[in-house]
Amino acid sequence: MQQDSYILNERKQTWKFKKILKRLYHHWHRMIESALKPGSILEIGGGSGNLKEFFPHAISSDVVFVPWTDAVLDAHQLPFHGDTFDNIILFDVLHHLHDPAQFFSEAQDVLKHNGRIVLMEPYISWVSFFIYRFFHPEDLIWNINPFKKKGLEKDQKSFHGNQAIPSLIFERYRHQFVDNFPQFNIINKERTDFIIYPLSGGFHHPSLCPLVLYSIFEYMEKLLRPLNRLLAFRLFVVLEKT
Numbered sequence: 001m002q003q004d005s006y007i008l009n010e011r012k013q014t015w016k017f018k019k020i021l022k023r024l025y026h027h028w029h030r031m032i033e034s035a036l037k038p039g040s041i042l043e044i045g046g047g048s049g050n051l052k053e054f055f056p057h058a059i060s061s062d063v064v065f066v067p068w069t070d071a072v073l074d075a076h077q078l079p080f081h082g083d084t085f086d087n088i089i090l091f092d093v094l095h096h097l098h099d100p101a102q103f104f105s106e107a108q109d110v111l112k113h114n115g116r117i118v119l120m121e122p123y124i125s126w127v128s129f130f131i132y133r134f135f136h137p138e139d140l141i142w143n144i145n146p147f148k149k150k151g152l153e154k155d156q157k158s159f160h161g162n163q164a165i166p167s168l169i170f171e172r173y174r175h176q177f178v179d180n181f182p183q184f185n186i187i188n189k190e191r192t193d194f195i196i197y198p199l200s201g202g203f204h205h206p207s208l209c210p211l212v213l214y215s216i217f218e219y220m221e222k223l224l225r226p227l228n229r230l231l232a233f234r235l236f237v238v239l240e241k242t
Contacts, residue, residue, distance in 0.1 A: 144162075194220075
């Protein structure tokens with residue numbers, strides 16, 4: 001846990017000084033904002049600390065204590081009454097959960113009717129597989145079923161995660177998600193981010209994308225949308241509770 005707090009503090013510092021990340025996150029947060037229902041917001045995994053700048057009234061939480069969050073909690077055991085929140089946001093969090101199905105069960109209870117879960121996660125495409133597998137510090141394990149307990153044992157090194165989890169849940173095993181959670185409608189699923197995000201270096205590497213070229217690359221990404229299954233690095237998903 002102490003190591004996890006150190007990582008979150010390190011990311012907070014990177015966020016302050018890396019301008020390309022700030023611009024990317026502004027774009028992603030606008031996507032999130034467009035998907036939210038009016039009302040209350042719970043952010044899970046808010047330790048890196050930047051979402052509150054865009055949604056100051058959200059309740060921000062993480063599994064470890066950092067001074068800029070509002071609560072310490074485990075996504076697998078949400079300590080709230082039923083029908084509490086209109087929205088739950090997870091930004092790069094789902095792929096760190098050792099039992100995603102348990103989280104969805106919990107979220108199903110604490111969300112209000114027509115409440116939404118908004119997720120921004122890694123996407124495993126033909127191109128991103130190579131980058132995530134060989135140049136990213138987190139794991140990428142493709143040969144598991146995220147709805148089976150076997151192979152999902154809790155790992156104390158939670159920050160390692162498994163970047164394949166979101167693609168497995170919402171693509172390869174989408175039918176199991178639909179069968180297991182019929183109360184959730186997948187109202188939006190977008191494969192995004194083909195150029196700027198991988199060139200930004202994220203929180204771990206230097207940027208290869210000069211800010212002066214940002215708008216040009218952004219236009220190029222729009223042209224490449226038909227190839228999203230081959231090129232995308234991110235998956236944006238919106239679920240609505242019926």
